[in-house]
Amino acid sequence: MIELRSDNAAGVAPEVLAAVQEANTGSALAYGGDDLTAHLHDVVRDVFEHPTARVFPVTSGTAANSLAISAATPPWGAVLCHPSAHIITAEGGATSLFGGGAVMQGVAGAHALIDPDNLRSALDGVRWGDPHESQPSVLSLTVPSDFGTVYQPDEIKVLTAIARERGLKVHLDGARVANAVAALGCTPADLTWRAGVDVMALGATKNGALSAEAIVAFDEEIADELVYRTKRAGHVTSKMRFQSAQLAAYLTDGLWLRLAANSNERMATLAAELGAIDGVRLVERVDVNMAFAELPAAAIDVVTDAGVCFYRNGPSDIRLVTSWQTTAEDVAQAAALFRAAMTSP
Numbered sequence: 138m139i140e141l142r143s144d145n146a147a148g149v150a151p152e153v154l155a156a157v158q159e160a161n162t163g164s165a166l167a168y169g170g171d172d173l174t175a176h177l178h179d180v181v182r183d184v185f186e187h188p189t190a191r192v193f194p195v196t197s198g199t200a201a202n203s204l205a206i207s208a209a210t211p212p213w214g215a216v217l218c219h220p221s222a223h224i225i226t227a228e229g230g231a232t233s234l235f236g237g238g239a240v241m242q243g244v245a246g247a248h249a250l251i252d253p254d255n256l257r258s259a260l261d262g263v264r265w266g267d268p269h270e271s272q273p274s275v276l277s278l279t280v281p282s283d284f285g286t287v288y289q290p291d292e293i294k295v296l297t298a299i300a301r302e303r304g305l306k307v308h309l310d311g312a313r314v315a316n317a318v319a320a321l322g323c324t325p326a327d328l329t330w331r332a333g334v335d336v337m338a339l340g341a342t343k344n345g346a347l348s349a350e351a352i353v354a355f356d357e358e359i360a361d362e363l364v365y366r367t368k369r370a371g372h373v374t375s376k377m378r379f380q381s382a383q384l385a386a387y388l389t390d391g392l393w394l395r396l397a398a399n400s401n402e403r404m405a406t407l408a409a410e411l412g413a414i415d416g417v418r419l420v421e422r423v424d425v426n427m428a429f430a431e432l433p434a435a436a437i438d439v440v441t442d443a444g445v446c447f448y449r450n451g452p453s454d455i456r457l458v459t460s461w462q463t464t465a466e467d468v469a470q471a472a473a474l475f476r477a478a479m480t481s482p
Contacts, residue, residue, distance in 0.1 A: 150387075195367065203228065215275075217259060290332050336359045
């Protein structure tokens with residue numbers, strides 16, 4: 138079997154497992170009062186070059202997104218995001234639940250990225266101060282997008298500047314943010330708070346962690362809200378040290394970027410191979426470790442039967458995702474199977 142369904146399907150990175158084992162000695166104060174969680178704050182502040190950033194470990198990306206946004210919007214607020222964003226399409230209304238009723242509103246743009254003109258138009262069309270209409274409160278950016286495309290830091294700055302004109306806070310869904318940072322070659326700070334981001338969901342599980350995600354708040358008011366919101370939502374875990382140990386190891390010495398770089402490189406190779414096969418069309422540009430392709434349904438069946446695992450979005454549409462575990466041999470074998478399927482009678 139060649140695993141290309143999701144980076145969620147990959148295992149835990151050895152370095153992260155080692156950190157859990159190392160933390161599994163003696164006892165420690167519960168609910169984040171331990172030394173490892175205190176150390177995690179220092180690590181995050183160093184990695185993101187932000188002296189007052191605060192980190193809140195949680196157990197899922199859905200929790201990270203919904204709680205982060207809930208701390209930035211009132212119940213009558215609206216959250217603006219791309220129509221393909223995970224918070225609209227795949228989180229079961231969690232943001233509205235934890236936000237006390239806040240609604241999601243889509244703002245379109247090419248390549249699954251919000252277009253600045255569309256954002257400005259959406260904000261200009263709001264009846265500001267009218268209680269009959271939800272008041273936009275948060276701009277949410279997915280980096281990379283759910284179609285595997287990334288904003289440049291300067292593109293984020295343009296969007297956040299427009300949001301600031303109307304007093305919106307800015308959230309970043311960073312489930313795969315390590316892949317974006319690795320692909321862009323920028324600093325984590327340049328992609329987040331320096332570009333105008335107030336709070337982010339810092340993904341780790343897709344990139345080698347074990348049910349460990351985090352919210353990173355660069356805004357003090359949002360951080361103060363999260364102290365209570367994470368507890369009320371059941372995400373102040375009693376043995377938080379094991380999450381904190383993972384996240385600290387993940388961010389230390391560039392491990393998270395090395396893991397992400399492997400998945401990006403494997404996908405770049407696979408996408409190039411697929412793009413060279415007659416009859417296969419890449420639907421979207423490939424910026425990180427995700428690719429979407431169209432090819433005949435019969436060929437998809439052949440490749441599936443041969444043991445290549447991926448998501449089928451339609452009869453002739455597939456999604457492929459590489460991970461930190463994906464090897465060059467996996468990619469070569471998968472590419473050969475796709476070529477064979479497209480050339481066989």
